[in-house]
Amino acid sequence: MSKKKKARHSDSLAGVRGVESSEQASEWLEARGLEDIECIVPDMSGVARGKMMPVEKFVDGPNMSIPGSIFLQTITGDYPDDDDGFQIDPADGDIQLVPDFSTLSVVPWASDPTAQVIHDAYTQDGRPVDIAPRQLLRRVIDLYAHRGWRAIVAPEIEFYLVERNQDPDYPLKPPIGRSGRAESGRQSYSIAAVNEFDDLFDDIYDFSEAQGLEIDTLIHEEGAAQMEINLLHGDPLALADQVFLFKRTIREAALRHGMYATFMAKPIAGEPGSAMHIHQSVVDVKTGENIFSNAEGGPTKEFFSFIAGQQRYLPAVMCILAPYVNSYRRLMRKSVAPINVHWGYDNRTVGLRVPNSSPGARRVENRVPSSDANPYLAIAASLACGYLGMTLGHTPSEPIEGSAYNLEFGLPRGLLEAVALFEDCEELKDVFGRGFVETFRAIKQMEFEAFMRVISPWEREYLLLNV
Template identity: 55%
Template structure:
């Protein structure tokens, strides 16, 4: 705590948000004065927060009491000194510090999404490998709307007009939102978030920020904080920001593409390339692992019922509905960008922006790890434009995806049965809540006709 205490003093921090990501990626925790934080060196929270759904509900009693202590006991949260960030939008000097969750025996809580990623990274560490990732995060800016029955609209830009039509990579369209973009960049710089490129995506008022490549745990932390940053910047300017996978009907969905490569932990050499510059066996094994295990991991890459609205089989949607791979091919699910041997990597284009960054990175890296340790071979690369035909090996709806993950013994062995059961249970609980809501489509087309 010495370095962290010094950092708090240097930044004159008076208040601290002690946070940890739940399974959805929502920040849960407590806010306390700095002197109390330093004295207590951590906080306690009920372990049930790790089984909380987006709506604040919990799975049914049977699974809840099987996975959690029936007395709803506390877990211990310990701060990660390398995951301390300022809160630049706060009115007084504040910090947000990410914590890890431990049980009474000092073990990481298996239901913690951050613990899941740390456990996968330990597999890499034991092999002398270091996973390098670079997320690309898309989101929509929207006009403020407090009625969930009213469709979202683009906000008013600097010109006083709403954006319309397709504006992919338009500089002028991005400049419409300069005030909020400048705040995002300034705040990210203040927090030392490694954001790099900004582009205007295809949708109306849809933006994408790319992160510089780095170690997986630190990038997961940064994406977790970045989402909070964007929402706060939007609030400051009287508009909304959403990372929903498909927030607006007729507009493209929002993704979180993950670039990933493998390096030697000691030398830093890219293990996806041989010394002569050609692709290595580990590179092909990694892709083979993604193709083999993505179907069993889909609830991690697409965790909500809305997530699957991005995937439009047969409609040539902007999200891939396949797990083919190809070099410099944006129509496949697993793209290999054109790059030097030292920068050889694979990009998974399936995950949505609504995913938990810790679980998304853990899922990608676990698929690749299994491919490398099991010597799995990929399919032949695709050298043509893929159409909208859906890959039959992948579950393209939440119900099928949850069943697939729940029945996978390989995933249970790798991630732990308790996590798989808990994660699947929270997804089912949310889905059951969704099914209780009657949609406007049902009222419009069925009310007077069936």
């Protein structure tokens, strides 16, 4: 079941999204009477960084620069220490931000008429910043293009609605809906449970339409006030942009209604975690045909090798797909999340599901990533695994029938284990570049050290008076 809203602003200029040039951008901004513009770039955590400026200054073509260290910042705002593999620029020099005008849209929740545009990062001499998440995804897309392939993806993003919580020592709680009561029990696919937050979802749909973002379906997931939004399939970079913007949109809409929307992988103990499933297929650029299916409609060797690549390399990119210590709390037995990289046909207990489909829509659903992952990096990492499988000719295991939840763990159990696998994989260094691998590794190690400085309630509960 799904819930869809009819467009209510079909004649509005606001919903038109993206242009092709600076001249068209100037006309676009003037036609909408926009006063300010947010010049944003996604950092390693998927956080929007950048500058806000008057539209007049933006139109004049400013020299947009920003410290390169924005791509070194951890989620806590710290910076990793230098080591043998990673060196921070002691001068913290500037990089250039260049707008991608195809992403130009309004900011519908802003108090003043405001636009937004996503930027790409370049060095002072015009080279792409190779550790920038958006550039990393472009790098993987280019690998496919050099083979005559085009990857197609469709993300599904889960999130929780929770009461406002100003004290991080207190557990999160489901918010009060229009009935005046918080949810209790599991409400998977419940339309009534979605209707509890009708006004909020009206705003989400309106905000999305104003930005030119398309929602395929909205459903209630298994957890209390846990929702899922599915996006239409398409170009990996365009879909990563949409996930990036959807996260901002959903958070802003929730704040307007006095609650939080969180994309933490495991925000509430005892409730299911939140995932970002990625449906993936590959088409031949010349023919437009899905290379996972042959002329008779059966699966191809590329299809099986893509699965094999995911099986072989997903454990090594887990620090990207599950980037925080909290992410691994989701990947536990009996938690409706996968714990291994087995695959199966229409099997939701494995890490790699092949949904029922026509031959033209044959695809592989990666169910491993958590919703806290940076969408650019998660999509890049997932596609990179499939690419390596196809180009290196790997062979998958046999498909699993029945439950895979009781089989052995095939994924790292914690962040440090995942980081070590990532750093040791030479094939991934060839795909991502050693600079990105060492930078990401250093950031994750620094975040783990920050986590270790915090004493948890569990430790106070069971160790304080017993050890």
